[in-house]
Amino acid sequence: MTFRAPVQDIRFALDEIAAMDGLKASGAFPELSEDLTTAILDEAAKFANDVLAPLNRTGDQQGCTLKDGEVTTPDGFKDAYAKYVEGGWQGLQFPAEAGGMGLPRVLGMAVMEMMQSANMAFSLGPMLTNSAIEALLVNGTDEQKALYLPRIITGEWSSTMQLTEPQAGSDVGLLKTKAEPNDDGSWSITGQKIYITWGEHDCAENIIHPVLARTPDAPEGTKGISLFLIPKFLPDANGNPGERNAIKAIGLEHKMGIHGSPTCVMQMENAKGWLIGPELGGMAAMFIMMNSARLAVGVQGVGIAERAYQHALAYAQERRQGRAPDAEGPAPHPIIEHPDVRRMLATMKAKTEAARAICYLCAVSADEAEHEESEEDRAFAKRREEFLTPIAKAWATDVGVEVSSLGIQIHGGMGFIEETGAAQHYRDARIAPIYEGTNGIQAIDLIGRKLSMGGGAALKELLEDIRQTVEDCATSSNPELPQLAKRLKPAADAFETAAKWLMTREDRSDALAGATEFLALSGDVIGGWLLCIGAVAAQRRLKEGQGDQDYAESRIEIARFYAETVLSQAPGKLDSIRVGYEGLPDDLALGIS
């Protein structure tokens, strides 16, 4: 099946939903223009379609191999990586003064989405390198920046993120990797890390490892953690890869999916490293990487959903079975004509677009949080970014799983056969709700920190904006739009009611018992809101006769389907969120004797 990056949908989300253009006003992106955006999206689409997508299935079949500490990636990955470096893609969203292209993060996310659609296993590598660049930009010393950034921002050197240890997963404070100071200001780090994505590979000439470790006499838990930079090859006097450092891959995980991505067990034996940020400041430094990675993982969810959708859509047009009541021409009809199959496709399409909208709005908010002129605007944007990040990560990755499962279902028996490729999307998609903080951790972050942040300011601002969209829809001259308002309003009310219930629990466990369900509701409602914003914009285009009129119509139709099928269910979810800790079965009821 031929993948084609959905440039039109991405552009619509950038222009009309996330309002990327508004970033120009800050003056931070002098290069940003309509033409440049077009050129970048078109080039990225070519790279995704022609270079990455053809390696997706073979990468899954071949997987990676480890021999004598060296990892070999699947055929073609090395060449594709060279083209990635050559295209300058890694630096797209980073400042020009650091060697990047100085474009908004949201544009980088759009490019990343196409890459993830085309080849999730490959694109995980560049995705994590982005996170390390963020960490260095914020916390690196001038010397570190000068030494590392130019090589990492080109992608010539790649990067990882080394947090997890066997006993320390979601509870990162339990990690045991130790750092001892050397006389020259460097540190000697010893320990083992697991689940290290692209921890070792043959695509880049050097790999930079940000590693969380514990310094001598550090307090227990997360307060005792520091972040270190450990290069695979120590840069020599000219900044070129020199002596091999004592960090190596000692195992590759045998995973259900993303076989093309080497997931390594990494061993450090007095590996040489340097602090990134202050000693004991590891958690804050980690969260800089983590936040970027969380949003990017959400974008993976969008990417894999888009890929699965295209796959299923093509099959549903081609496969003929049965007689569809409203179809033209002789039976058997293409299965897309069967209402049940069409509905599955519609659900896939609508949820993918809602997830994309949430991720892009989150990315634009991150851009604004950095670059808006006034402190007030930056603070507003920061709150929105922080509120949306766990939703973007968890909701979009759950959509990735749901949509790829529907993709299998549309394929029928062919969906379960590996040759078809639909199964790979399903296997690949399943990791995204787990890594970079499980979706449960996201939900706990949302109800714990994000709801109460600034006295509930982010929630209040969001509700105001949603209600503005209700108003915009309700007063539209297009009779379709007031129908959207009728669905969005009660959904927003339910979202508010649920949020307030959670915020007013005396016993934290009562709120925690409904955290995941609240996050799901939040995504449902915010995703629907953003599709409604798209519908309002589409109506403007229709009224002004601007652009592709059929496409504008389709924006309204997708929003309507989502409103009728997803938003309509929002009020009914309230009681399930409010079940409380006492509503959970005890050990006996779970069958523990």
Add this chain to the structure above:
Amino acid sequence: MTFRAPVQDIRFALDEIAAMDGLKASGAFPELSEDLTTAILDEAAKFANDVLAPLNRTGDQQGCTLKDGEVTTPDGFKDAYAKYVEGGWQGLQFPAEAGGMGLPRVLGMAVMEMMQSANMAFSLGPMLTNSAIEALLVNGTDEQKALYLPRIITGEWSSTMQLTEPQAGSDVGLLKTKAEPNDDGSWSITGQKIYITWGEHDCAENIIHPVLARTPDAPEGTKGISLFLIPKFLPDANGNPGERNAIKAIGLEHKMGIHGSPTCVMQMENAKGWLIGPELGGMAAMFIMMNSARLAVGVQGVGIAERAYQHALAYAQERRQGRAPDAEGPAPHPIIEHPDVRRMLATMKAKTEAARAICYLCAVSADEAEHEESEEDRAFAKRREEFLTPIAKAWATDVGVEVSSLGIQIHGGMGFIEETGAAQHYRDARIAPIYEGTNGIQAIDLIGRKLSMGGGAALKELLEDIRQTVEDCATSSNPELPQLAKRLKPAADAFETAAKWLMTREDRSDALAGATEFLALSGDVIGGWLLCIGAVAAQRRLKEGQGDQDYAESRIEIARFYAETVLSQAPGKLDSIRVGYEGLPDDLALGIS
């Protein structure tokens, strides 16, 4: 992880929810007694726990191989199959006069559930053999019965079900396999069948293939189909395997899961076969096999959900991460103490039990439909069996997928690593919503044929029974039970409203557009109703001080959790069901230009 068949839960579902005991009154099961049930469930549990479960992971890793038309199953499968035959399990639910044990089908389903939990890939074989036995019992000639049944009912000979061809999946009427009459009353069958489960293997000395084919001058479509019996080895004069027939496996599918089950491409070149039932009566004969298989696939959903639950429960008790607000003892606490994880486990447990209850009630109804004394009672039971069959198949298999996905999530990163085993459940579970009629086909059957059957009689009778349970709960002396009534009543109302809306659509496409969502609602409500029946029974046990009192309490607690989190959402799903054909996006909105 050690699997232990959930004998107590199964027994409760048999005794208190499906009311298996009521079958005694018909006189059809003279052997059925409490002691025999206990003995059978205990023996079956041993077989599942000790023989089948240990082969599950190795079966997945090794898979099957095909060489020169011969399939080799994974190590241990052959021995396990011999033990299965030795135990007489295959004949459990078949009449004594045919060589079976003459016990109810529902008891057979209970045994099958344990086997599917323990090893889904293995147990698929025996499951399909059951279906062929049904077909022979109903449609076989006396001669066929005498020749084949004694060998199949012991499991010495296994059986398949050969329907699908590349162009004929859900639309079985498109099949092309041809049957030409021979002079001796036999037929010569030529064609290719795909997705043939256990089509060839090394466990049984002969394989009996029921095959759908087209006779000369047969009309097009499903009306032109006949069912043939094609043995791998033609029985000789003594009924022993004789000459090799011209039917062979020419390929094995490379599947996402159930690797231990050989899924064959079967080629017939003038294979010798005999009609089962009348010429052109293939569809009716197929549905006899199919109905039995559909319920059995639902039971697979229950089985894999149970397995995934036990796996996740064990991990959640052992894995320690973070500080849980209400946990005792020093952190890190077992993750089961985190409300979010406990809720996932509770959802897994409650939905698994609801799915079990639906399947067992369906099986008891099938028993009653055959054996009740009065024609009226048999007709009532038949309607209920037919109404519940698509729900048992589709809802329970969707639960299998959902629960195994939650199982992965609870394992965190470990869930995505194949060594853990959680991933296998997820991969295995995904086939069940597809085969034996996709879940979409089940939904179409439910809203098309089953809702309107007998002027809506099955629905009406079901609603009456549900409302009786509402009444029983509402008037209970245990204050927990009226809370159940408060959730069950509006859920039943929503179920009724949705059903009536679907039944009154003039345009069939309007109903079809909501079919899958209606089936989901039906399962949610019926599953909840049955858990409430269990709660009423548990309250009786509490009042009478009968049996394990903690266990009785737990029945009420699980019902309450289900009611608060699942039933509470039922009314909110109405509008999504009533979206109608016009509510589905058109081709343009789906991105087809």
